[in-house]
Amino acid sequence: MMKIITSAQMQALDRRTITEAGIPGKTLMERAGHAVSARLEEVFGSVRGKRVTVLCGKGNNGGDGFVVARLLHRKQAMVHVLAMASVAELTPDAASMYRQFTRVAGTSRTRPYSSTEPVHTLIRGSDLIVDALLGTGLSADVSGRYADAIDAINGAGRPVVAVDLPSGLHADTGKVLGHAVRAAVTVTFGLPKLGLYLNQGIDHAGQVTVADIGIPPSFIDEVDSRTTLVTGSFVQRTLPVRRPSSHKGTFGHAGLIAGSVGKTGAAAMAAQAALRVGAGLVTVAIPSSVNDVLEAKLLEAMTAPMPETKARTFSRNAFERLSAFIAGRTAVAIGPGLSTHPETVELVQSLVKQLAKPAVLDADALNALAGRASLLTECKQPPILTPHPGEMARLEPDATAQSVNADRIGTATRFARERGVFLVLKGARTVIARPDGAVAICPTGNPGMATAGTGDVLTGMTVGLLAQGLPPWEAACVATYLHGYAGDLTAAALGPAGMVAGDVIAQIPHALKACHEG
Ligand SMILES: NC(=O)C1=CN([C@@H]2O[C@H](COP(=O)(O)OP(=O)(O)OC[C@H]3O[C@@H](n4cnc5c(N)ncnc54)[C@H](OP(=O)(O)O)[C@@H]3O)[C@@H](O)[C@H]2O)[C@@H](O)CC1
Numbered sequence: 001m002m003k004i005i006t007s008a009q010m011q012a013l014d015r016r017t018i019t020e021a022g023i024p025g026k027t028l029m030e031r032a033g034h035a036v037s038a039r040l041e042e043v044f045g046s047v048r049g050k051r052v053t054v055l056c057g058k059g060n061n062g063g064d065g066f067v068v069a070r071l072l073h074r075k076q077a078m079v080h081v082l083a084m085a086s087v088a089e090l091t092p093d094a095a096s097m098y099r100q101f102t103r104v105a106g107t108s109r110t111r112p113y114s115s116t117e118p119v120h121t122l123i124r125g126s127d128l129i130v131d132a133l134l135g136t137g138l139s140a141d142v143s144g145r146y147a148d149a150i151d152a153i154n155g156a157g158r159p160v161v162a163v164d165l166p167s168g169l170h171a172d173t174g175k176v177l178g179h180a181v182r183a184a185v186t187v188t189f190g191l192p193k194l195g196l197y198l199n200q201g202i203d204h205a206g207q208v209t210v211a212d213i214g215i216p217p218s219f220i221d222e223v224d225s226r227t228t229l230v231t232g233s234f235v236q237r238t239l240p241v242r243r244p245s246s247h248k249g250t251f252g253h254a255g256l257i258a259g260s261v262g263k264t265g266a267a268a269m270a271a272q273a274a275l276r277v278g279a280g281l282v283t284v285a286i287p288s289s290v291n292d293v294l295e296a297k298l299l300e301a302m303t304a305p306m307p308e309t310k311a312r313t314f315s316r317n318a319f320e321r322l323s324a325f326i327a328g329r330t331a332v333a334i335g336p337g338l339s340t341h342p343e344t345v346e347l348v349q350s351l352v353k354q355l356a357k358p359a360v361l362d363a364d365a366l367n368a369l370a371g372r373a374s375l376l377t378e379c380k381q382p383p384i385l386t387p388h389p390g391e392m393a394r395l396e397p398d399a400t401a402q403s404v405n406a407d408r409i410g411t412a413t414r415f416a417r418e419r420g421v422f423l424v425l426k427g428a429r430t431v432i433a434r435p436d437g438a439v440a441i442c443p444t445g446n447p448g449m450a451t452a453g454t455g456d457v458l459t460g461m462t463v464g465l466l467a468q469g470l471p472p473w474e475a476a477c478v479a480t481y482l483h484g485y486a487g488d489l490t491a492a493a494l495g496p497a498g499m500v501a502g503d504v505i506a507q508i509p510h511a512l513k514a515c516h517e518g
């Protein structure tokens with residue numbers, strides 16, 4: 001896990017690194033520029049012969065841009081710099097980097113930015129654009145020449161690499177301050193900034209990587225932030241180990257209470273996902289008349305037919321048998337495809353009240369708790385809830401999906417604290433909150449996952465990890481990360497539009513393997 005911080009915290013870290021650790025600002029700037037040029041080549045290949053336009057603002061973000069320009073020039077890119085300010089107006093470090101650039105590339109490679117046709121033609125004719133206009137020093141709405149430059153970058157339709165932050169994006173809120181660059185790739189320095197994962201920041205930042213520029217770890221430890229980013233190395237460290245002597249009992253028995261007529265697919269997908277993430281055994285409790293349909297879909301999972309209503313959903317008469325079912329499992333998930341039949345809702349409420357196993361509550365189990373979230377405080381162990389913003393809004397009085405999305409971290413943290421649960425608020429950049437108020441953001445996943453059934457896959461993966469003995473926080477973070485990773489592999493292979501939830505299940509083993517190998 002990596003702390004996610006505000007611009008004020010980053011500025012303080014930079015200052016401490018320069019004054020207390022004695023690392024000159026220019027050294028940090030040089031490392032920042034190196035990180036950007038290395039990432040640029042990693043994503044777009046060799047720059048040799050490519051036309052690269054670097055737009056440099058008057059602050060230190062622009063200074064990083066001059067470093068990038070010099071490094072890419074050395075690699076034989078055809079670099080042009082468009083400067084927003086004269087050398088006299090630059091910060092001292094940026095001015096020094098400007099001079100170093102002109103020393104190696106000559107002065108003809110730099111020209112002042114202006115809103116003229118030749119300048120716009122240069123931008124449009126670039127193979128790549130580097131946005132070093134504004135970083136964490138952005139202090140007000142962007143207007144005038146900066147706004148114009150941002151519009152010119154966006155209007156060019158060329159791939160953009162943003163230095164530290166897409167210019168114009170509020171580093172803390174992810175809101176666009178008037179105008180903001182839309183980047184394909186962002187390389188952010190030291191620690192990730194909140195705004196890259198919130199609101200419009202998600203669309204503007206593109207693929208984000210965090211570059212180490214040598215901020216001392218002890219300074220980072222002292223930063224007060226309860227918001228973290230789930231990282232691949234956390235997942236690698238946390239994944240259950242499969243010892244040579246292990247057997248299927250070692251990896252737990254996951255139970256699913258899922259399905260109703262018309263919705264056996266949700267139960268089947270959750271079961272498959274639990275198996276694919278490594279659960280030793282999986283059994284699905286299902287209304288009796290749809291049991292055969294489910295059995296036909298599942299080879300490795302077992303099923304347990306249960307008493308049903310006339311509408312072919314779980315009936316209240318299933319209570320005793322489901323209580324015994326839960327008692328016999330290592331962990332359970334309740335919710336996928338249950339329906340909102342009043343009798344099923346009543347049953348779910350009774351089950352939740354006496355829940356004493358590691359558990360995931362999703363979909364119709366959450367709908368059963370709409371307006372009754374106080375029941376959660378009766379659970380004997382804090383469950384994991386996995387709402388999408390619509391389900392979240394039903395759990396909170398007066399909330400709407402829009403109000404939830406407008407403050408995803410705040411909503412998730414408040415609910416997790418008040419109800420004493422682990423909360424996975426799904427959607428682009430899923431937020432995971434803990435009863436003690438700590439929160440994590442998941443960087444994996446893509447819009448191809450906005451397709452029926454991917455939520456059931458996440459539920460299955462989460463219960464599968466709980467069954468393998470991961471504590472709820474670890475299970476929620478690892479499941480979310482792996483789920484998004486499997487989705488990213490699927491999108492890379494199939495494209496986002498045509499992929500379906502079953503394709504994501506098929507990629508879980510590949511995601512697991514990649515994370516195990518680190
Ligand atoms: N040593 C370090 O600290 C390191 C910092 N690093 C890098 O520095 C970046 C932070 O640099 P920074 O603090 O100089 O701020 P930066 O983002 O370049 O912008 C400030 C300039 O923009 C201006 N400006 C502000 N708002 C504006 C607006 N709306 N519209 C127009 N102009 C506006 C503002 O002008 P002012 O309003 O003050 O007149 C000021 O001149 C950081 O993101 C990272 O990339 C790395 O090299 C690692 C080491």
Ligand SMILES: Nc1ncnc2c1ncn2[C@@H]1O[C@H](COP(=O)(O)OP(=O)(O)O)[C@@H](O)[C@H]1O
Nearest residue numbers: 388426427428445446447449452453454455456
């Ligand atoms: N734009 C996106 N970026 C990343 N992940 C997404 C995006 N859209 C949806 N997802 C993920 O896909 C899953 C959808 O779950 P959910 O809404 O419950 O769907 P369903 O009920 O159809 O299974 C969630 O894990 C969510 O985080």
Ligand SMILES: [K+]
Nearest residue numbers: 131134165167
């Ligand atoms: K920038």
